Amino acid sequence: MNHFKRKITSRFFILVILIFFQLPTYGQYDYNTHLFYDNISYTNPASIASLDGMNGSFYTYSYSGYRDSYCRMAVNMPLKRLNSGIGVHANCDPEYPSYFDLGLVYGHKFEIRQNFSVSVGTDISLIRKEFPTYIYNNGAFYFTDAIPIYLMDIDMGIWFEFHNIIAGIKVKNINSPSKENYIAGQAYIYSLEPYFTIFGNYNTSINEKHILRNSLMIDFLGLNANYFIQNHLVIKNTFIIGYTVQFDKSFYSLYPTIGFSLGKKFDFLLSTRAITTVTHAKIVIESFFNYKF
Amino acid sequence: MRLPSVFLILLLLLACRSLLAQQGDSNANEKWLFQCKILPPAFSVEKTLQTDITASFTLGALFLLSFEEYPGTKPFGYNIQPVFASFEARKYISNLEQKSSENYPNYRMGAYGGMKTSAYYFPNNDEWIFYVGPVIGYQLIAVKKLLLNISIGPGMYIVEGDILFGPAGSVSVGLKLNKNLDREFTW
Numbered sequence: 510m511n512h513f514k515r516k517i518t519s520r521f522f523i524l525v526i527l528i529f530f531q532l533p534t535y536g537q538y539d540y541n542t543h544l545f546y547d548n549i550s551y552t553n554p555a556s557i558a559s560l561d562g563m564n565g566s567f568y569t570y571s572y573s574g575y576r577d578s579y580c581r582m583a584v585n586m587p588l589k590r591l592n593s594g595i596g597v598h599a600n601c602d603p604e605y606p607s608y609f610d611l612g613l614v615y616g617h618k619f620e621i622r623q624n625f626s627v628s629v630g631t632d633i634s635l636i637r638k639e640f641p642t643y644i645y646n647n648g649a650f651y652f653t654d655a656i657p658i659y660l661m662d663i664d665m666g667i668w669f670e671f672h673n674i675i676a677g678i679k680v681k682n683i684n685s686p687s688k689e690n691y692i693a694g695q696a697y698i699y700s701l702e703p704y705f706t707i708f709g710n711y712n713t714s715i716n717e718k719h720i721l722r723n724s725l726m727i728d729f730l731g732l733n734a735n736y737f738i739q740n741h742l743v744i745k746n747t748f749i750i751g752y753t754v755q756f757d758k759s760f761y762s763l764y765p766t767i768g769f770s771l772g773k774k775f776d777f778l779l780s781t782r783a784i785t786t787v788t789h790a791k792i793v794i795e796s797f798f799n800y801k802f
Numbered sequence: 803m804r805l806p807s808v809f810l811i812l813l814l815l816l817a818c819r820s821l822l823a824q825q826g827d828s829n830a831n832e833k834w835l836f837q838c839k840i841l842p843p844a845f846s847v848e849k850t851l852q853t854d855i856t857a858s859f860t861l862g863a864l865f866l867l868s869f870e871e872y873p874g875t876k877p878f879g880y881n882i883q884p885v886f887a888s889f890e891a892r893k894y895i896s897n898l899e900q901k902s903s904e905n906y907p908n909y910r911m912g913a914y915g916g917m918k919t920s921a922y923y924f925p926n927n928d929e930w931i932f933y934v935g936p937v938i939g940y941q942l943i944a945v946k947k948l949l950l951n952i953s954i955g956p957g958m959y960i961v962e963g964d965i966l967f968g969p970a971g972s973v974s975v976g977l978k979l980n981k982n983l984d985r986e987f988t989w
Binding site: 775794 | 893895913914915935936937938954955956957958964965966967968
């Protein structure tokens with residue numbers, strides 16, 4: 510019993526530390542995470558019900574040139590007895606105009622057949638975003654103080670698992686959060702429109718030491734679709750090497766990735782944008798750390 | 803490069819402590835690992851707290867390769883060597899450490915994960931950078947007393963009051979300062 514209490518207390522302590530670590534910062538949320546297979550609770554909130562064990566992750570996205578960077582932290586805990594999972598996450602970008610959100614995730618899994626399950630999940634987040642205001646004078650806009658806006662955002666997801674095939678659909682911003690502010694007679698409207706995300710994954714075992722992880726994600730943003738294709742080769746359950754290709758009608762980018770998985774406890778991935786058709790593109794570096802409790 | 807006097811004094815104190823430990827390191831229960839890092843020039847001490855958990859403190863200079871075009875951090879330029887102090891809590895992964903720990907049973911070696919916090923000071927433009935984040939790494943006694951360490955992880959920086967996020971990694975080559983009685987083995 511004491512051991513159990515100690516375990517629970519230490520996990521709660523880590524959770525509190527991770528959240529506390531977030532509080533002083535406010536961040537900008539970028540939806541283009543290319544490590545979407547690993548940021549699984551972001552990819553689909555329903556996936557949380559299918560996790561093997563509790564984990565905590567820290568993800569960073571850095572964009573050179575404008576000191577633009579943001580991070581995401583998540584702690585996910587499956588509740589096997591209840592066929593469910595819960596999690597907490599926070600995103601932050603402290604640069605002007607800053608963005609910060611803190612969200613709770615819940616997912617429930619329905620075992621339909623032995624090798625077939627369907628999960629549903631939801632992600633409820635509180636967003637704090639700074640909204641830049643401006644004045645118009647002599648034919649030019651001048652930015653003045655930023656005003657903070659608070660929004661409640663809800664995402665929903667469905668997650669299918671059939672043998673070693675995974676598929677999921679997520680509806681982001683399902684409640685269409687919107688806020689209107691008036692500063693000096695000028696109206697400022699900030700709204701988040703709903704959009705769909707489709708995710709699919711299939712793992713191929715090449716031999717005993719090599720596994721090929723194939724993933725696909727498509728964001729449907731209005732009439733535009735944003736595609737992400739990812740292939741990761743996992744060698745001896747320790748080394749990860751692969752790439753992600755992102756493209757839509759107007760551009761494509763290639764993100765090579767390397768990673769390590771140590772003792773089934775610690776995971777680290779590093780991804781950088783190597784090739785892109787985006788003009789004047791700066792360096793992008795993403796890193797991901799995961800600890801399995 | 804101008805070293806602030808406080809860092810120099812601390813460095814000397816640690817060096818003295820390590821030399822004393824070296825003299826009395828015949829004790830099999832000695833669990834302090836002192837190393838003089840040659841590249842980059844630094845001094846490090848690691849204390850085994852539990853079987854797989856250690857705490858490590860490092861002080862010295864650094865060859866910093868900056869991701870940002872931060873003033874004074876031109877790669878391999880004159881101003882790239884800040885003074886730094888870092889603290890790491892490490893949890894070693896037991897199944898990968900066995901090879902090294904058989905030879906040095908008191909010192910944890912191999913792959914590890916943990917947390918790292920660092921403070922970097924740029925004497926030339928009187929600037930500070932603070933860093934905190936999780937890391938994974940690998941530490942190995944390569945040849946006789948030569949220690950290799952490599953670590954990487956995502957983290958949070960505080961630069962001129964701004965908060966930034968990004969990965970940081972380090973590679974170092976060090977010399978183990980402890981004297982061992984159990985070093986009769988041959989490589």
